Amino acid sequence: MNLRKPFDNIRHNRFTYKGLEPRLDYIFFEITHRCNLNCQMCWFGDGVLNKNEKPELNYDEIISFIDTLKDVKYMTITGGEPLLKPRILDIMHHVEKKGIKVSLATNGTVFSKKLYDSILAMKNINMLNISLDGPKEIHNMIRRKDYAYDQTIQAINYVVKNKPDNFPMQVNFTISALNYKYIMETYNLLCSLNVPQVQYIHLSYNTTNENNYTDFKQADSLRDIDLKVLSKELDCLFYENIFSKNINVKIIPHVGSDEIIKYYTNPDYVLANKCGPLSSGLKVNAFGEIFPCRNIEKPMLGNVKDINVNDVFNSQEIVSFRKNMNGKLQQICNKCCAVRR
Ligand SMILES: C[S@@+](CC[C@H](N)C(=O)[O-])C[C@H]1O[C@@H](n2cnc3c(N)ncnc32)[C@H](O)[C@@H]1O
Ligand code: SF4
Numbered sequence: 001m002n003l004r005k006p007f008d009n010i011r012h013n014r015f016t017y018k019g020l021e022p023r024l025d026y027i028f029f030e031i032t033h034r035c036n037l038n039c040q041m042c043w044f045g046d047g048v049l050n051k052n053e054k055p056e057l058n059y060d061e062i063i064s065f066i067d068t069l070k071d072v073k074y075m076t077i078t079g080g081e082p083l084l085k086p087r088i089l090d091i092m093h094h095v096e097k098k099g100i101k102v103s104l105a106t107n108g109t110v111f112s113k114k115l116y117d118s119i120l121a122m123k124n125i126n127m128l129n130i131s132l133d134g135p136k137e138i139h140n141m142i143r144r145k146d147y148a149y150d151q152t153i154q155a156i157n158y159v160v161k162n163k164p165d166n167f168p169m170q171v172n173f174t175i176s177a178l179n180y181k182y183i184m185e186t187y188n189l190l191c192s193l194n195v196p197q198v199q200y201i202h203l204s205y206n207t208t209n210e211n212n213y214t215d216f217k218q219a220d221s222l223r224d225i226d227l228k229v230l231s232k233e234l235d236c237l238f239y240e241n242i243f244s245k246n247i248n249v250k251i252i253p254h255v256g257s258d259e260i261i262k263y264y265t266n267p268d269y270v271l272a273n274k275c276g277p278l279s280s281g282l283k284v285n286a287f288g289e290i291f292p293c294r295n296i297e298k299p300m301l302g303n304v305k306d307i308n309v310n311d312v313f314n315s316q317e318i319v320s321f322r323k324n325m326n327g328k329l330q331q332i333c334n335k336c337c338a339v340r341r
């Protein structure tokens, strides 16, 4: 099972070697906070996504921001639902022209052939991620819309059938108390659909009230998980995958079966003590606000409308943020999928 590729960490860890200055090469871009769904486990949750208390970056502001990026090689474009962003294709084409590789995350419900044909024709897609959280009733219950499953399956099918060879795509399944019993069922479904890769993501959630981030009821409901069943599902996945040739499985963060109980029952359990993206990336949210980390919304380092992200990256504020995190991440990191051993 492709739990960890041997070179996965090299990009992120290079700054741990003496003499190398951190260099900004990755942007986690929450391009919009708007969404057509309101999923039960989502960080934004309960309609916060659609509040829009401040104006989001408009097209021109996004293009200007992209033009300031010097050494950035990778960008995650996510949301909210990024395919709802006006002129998303123009924006993605601009990113393509800059030679930046893109990982796009979508719920798969914003579908048109024109949109998907354009995305499939792009040369800079690092990964097209489509979310699916289980069989029909489960997915629709989690995603809180009756149409979600059918539309997402339509998008997955379209991509599998029309993508060029080697076009990278995967389905993301976020594990929660609502769907942990359906891990294998979903794996079998995705095999039958010829999906090349599936990524199972342990739920990220806030363990303190210090951050606005996922202070949500799902964290409580994790207590309802029958950990024997979850371990069994993950073990089955492991063995099935050894013999399966046509689908690759990833699980993040990598929680070994001997660690499942500690990970799920102890909010303080430290699975790993390094953050992957911290040393090379920044988050920019839909308003243009810049943060050192995708989950911890402080310190806010400025706004891309006023400040160049390259300058922010080695500012005193972020250097001390990184220094504080060095070898001792915050409690929120214990349940974040970006931690690395
Ligand atoms: C926030 S969504 C944004 C992109 C798009 N709207 C979607 O649903 O794929 C990105 C991914 O985060 C996952 N996600 C949502 N809440 C999560 C949580 N609390 N922990 C881990 N992943 C979560 C979603 O299932 C999705 O796969
Ligand atoms: S579709 Fe994505 S962004 Fe929207 S609520 Fe669901 S997980 Fe969150």
Ligand code: SF4
Pocket (backbone or CB within 6 Å): 274, 275, 276, 277, 278, 293, 294, 295, 296, 325, 329, 330, 332, 333, 336, 337, 338, 339
């Ligand atoms: S591991 Fe911690 S610092 Fe890194 S992205 Fe997650 S919450 Fe942020």
